[in-house]
Amino acid sequence: MEFISKKLPAEVYVYKGLAVEIQNISCSGHFILVFVKSGIMRILVDGVSMLGVSGEIIVAVSQEYYQVIHAGKKLFCYIVKINREFILETKMFNHFIETFIKKHPLKIIPDAFEQKVLSRIMKLLMYYSTVQDGISQLSVQSFSMTLSLLLFQTGWLYNHSNPSENTTYNRKEALTMGFLKLLLKHFRQEQNIGFYSGVLCVTDGYLNKVVREVTGKTVGFCIAEILISEAKYLLVHHSDGIETISEQLGFSSGGSFRRFFKRHTLFTPLEFRKRFQV
Template identity: 30%
Template structure:
């Protein structure tokens, strides 16, 4: 199969791109579960490279293959569970599949059917690169019981299907947390090895350097920073808040106010010139923004520092 990079909005998009059957993939709920034997009938199979906007768990009771996330390659064998989330380019290859299941889900499904603050209790869902884990048979059996119950409910027609799946999914997440991530600390990952956080901070600094040198003249918004990493804005916001303790908007505001204070104290530029330099279309908008975050107008702040 010819390799190419693709951005897949959901699993159905990805399967369609690769010419795979879509019978087992439902698009409406933001949740899918199916046996991989239903999809991959001709093996070996090698996927295209793609970047999904969904989370996924793969449960390999009896299957072999490998997958690549960015530059890292992982081999998966029977008894393995692996997890991926939005943001990274990846590809996979299957050589044998006798018993394996895939679950995919998006943030909307989690917040609607699991719990609205799901990332507080299950912050490991934001882990960016996770090595597959091969569990002892007794532990895998506990996980298997849960995903099989979810699969059975998914095939049913109960009017409460999504809520039942959501509750079973909580149990599944708790078991996975017990066996994988009891000690996971998102703040620690954010300060040490979160590529999303690092890229966001680099983009933030680069943007304000570009503003300062007049190479750019518009303030970037949350969506703009998400676009720079090919991420959904909600997902970027969740990762940054969880791993740094501050929202993207707070990071932007603190950087903007910091730059504004420096210019007001150290330059002779007018308020109008400073507002345009920082990407504000109107000086009045800049003054309102500055006062909102400092309780002082730019003029008052400048006078206060001149007096000192």
């Protein structure tokens, strides 16, 4: 088990293979969200046993603890322990709080595309929670926004698998969700708001207004944020050159990538790599 945490509204745990340390993780009043990327595992939440297999999501509300009691050899699992206060303050999740409290634990089975979206969200959460030199204000904001997206995505999946619950999104929430999912899929190739507004059949101004109302961030900020997070991940965890990374992220030149990166981080890409590379 690997645990990653810095003064953030959630803690991220990663479980891989059979190397699972059996221990109680205190979770008084927390929401527990489990995404089994691959393999099989069994978890106890306040003594209630649940089996999770590849591609499934488990959502529970814990008053005491959780414990992973079995891990298959091919297990790759994320567990996110989320502060209750954060969920109560998250506009994008209001419809589902009462349902999850009353009916936990819940199991959700996303399709292959949704599993890829969840994997991308978890990757971002892991990055933001592993900043080596303290948490900047941007990292806290980015982590919180990504965590909100995880909750929104989970609620959306639950709603579509349980239509009788009548927990539907309003038009602005649905439009925001559509934009964020498109962004996760296309951000390397498409950094212009016009692409997203065109696919969603709205004007640029309306899309920007709605996204800002729901998330507190503009469309431009969301695009820049995910590009910067991906650039940081590639710089820290891969050995590709700066020019190669700039091409992978859709920049016209290494120079434009360097200027963009420094404007948002105060580091050049090379300075960031030297300081944070593991």
